[in-house]
Amino acid sequence: MEDTSYDAIVVGSGPGGASCATLLQKRGIRTLIVEKNDFVGGKMVSIEKDGYAYDLFPHGQVPMRGSQFEAIFDELGVRDEFEPALEPDDDRDIIKIAYRKRGWDEYRFTVQGQAMADPTPFFKLWDMDTEAEQKVLAFMTGLVTMPEEEIDRLDDLTMHEYLIEQDVPFELYSYLAFHANASLAEPIDLVSASEQVRIMRQMMLQGGGGQYKGGFGTLAKVMIREFEKNGGTMITNARVEKIVIENGAATGVVTAQGTFRAPIVVSSAGIQPTVLKLVGEEHFDRSYANYVKGLVPGWAFTSVRYFLDKPVMDVAMYVAYADESWIDMERFIRMKEGHIPDEVILFMVNHSFYDEKAAPPGKQVLVSGTICSPDPDAKEIEGLWKVMDKQMQRFFPEIWAATERREYAGPREISSLTRDAVLPGQGGECVGLGQVVGQCGRDKPSVTAPIRGLYYAGTDAGAAGMGTHQATLSGTEVARLVGHELRRRQKMQ
């Protein structure tokens, strides 16, 4: 089968691909989506199984108010279907935070609303003196009021370097080291300070950590439904094996279901898989191929899903960290050498809080995760599951007796469902390319490939922020550029 009737082909239907394709089609550009899975949404997928409903990967939106999804739903004319499960200003205590300071035997706890603008509960949790509190307050105020140019300057600093420069109290450093792991899946001594500051600000000003009615997967389903309603074509179970390059330009894709042709190909399969596998590095300048090979992947999360015959958690989200449990490069290297830590950070989500139908009556599904390497073959993952199980029992002593079934997942599952491993140690990334110094802000890879008609959409290119929001910002930017390029080509004909 060979088809030439498209203006654009989009590889992948995660938030990057789906947002780009649905905007292109809405703007009258005839678009084909080619998706390797038999479901849409990429990592942003919601599952319904055995009476339970839960999300496999993304669990918390940042920002809750003013995310790029809102803008896309507006343009599609389906604003009424944009339904956060919690309003950003919902004043219930939603997030429980457990913290153990070095030297404390036990964890101490606090609870917070969704928009984490008030530091007072942290002051109590961290057990700080007044001088330290004043320093934290000054730092947080500075963060909220920081001009954009100042944030741009932070592209070149790791968060660790920035916090040392600012001389913040250790309690705040420790929390932000945990935050780098939990919200960006990065270590504090690699993550770009500009990226972390932007996310922190959004959490404080626009809310963070919320969910959507029907789960994150609903967002992808609505975008794809509108895409098809507007005349777009989607094929699933169709892995793109090759992106066709002719006379230095992208002209189509080859799949087991046939070859499809279009003057524009947008890949959301990731820059490294696109350049090194789908196109082939021989089509690129050697320096560009080397640049792509040298890009640093983000880290991953490994999860345990607990299917419980009675509820054990009463908040929406529960996070736990200790001064010894967040991972920086030194601790990561120790873990790689085989020293599995006794304690890990935990990020736990209770879907029933958002949606009472998320579990059969009287039951509960909890998803718990911790940071890990993106390597699908990482040896430490099973060791981490054991520590996570042990820690879950520490926080919920009744969980073991209540567990009907557990599911374990890690970078191998993430890679097989979404992103091909084309370089050693890469494939299971949460966000895509690492949000690290040298790859963020002005150094973020461009959405335009150095091949005519080839673009990258998704978290690898062109945008900043938390995973799904960043992917849709990138998809939106690519849709704008593709519109320009097609109009320019038309004028030249």
Ligand SMILES: Cc1cc2nc3c(=O)[nH]c(=O)nc-3n(C[C@H](O)[C@H](O)[C@H](O)COP(=O)(O)OP(=O)(O)OC[C@H]3O[C@@H](n4cnc5c(N)ncnc54)[C@H](O)[C@@H]3O)c2cc1C
């Ligand atoms: C464990 C975990 C937790 C996360 N938590 C959050 C969170 O709380 N909040 C948040 O905002 N983000 C979170 N993220 C990140 C978020 O899921 C990603 O940033 C986002 O999904 C990336 O979107 P994307 O479109 O760039 O890529 P993906 O979602 O990976 O989509 C890529 C698509 O391309 C398809 N594809 C790939 N190769 C081919 C091919 N050769 N042919 C055809 N199709 C192909 C894939 O099947 C997939 O559908 C999390 C991710 C993980 C793994």
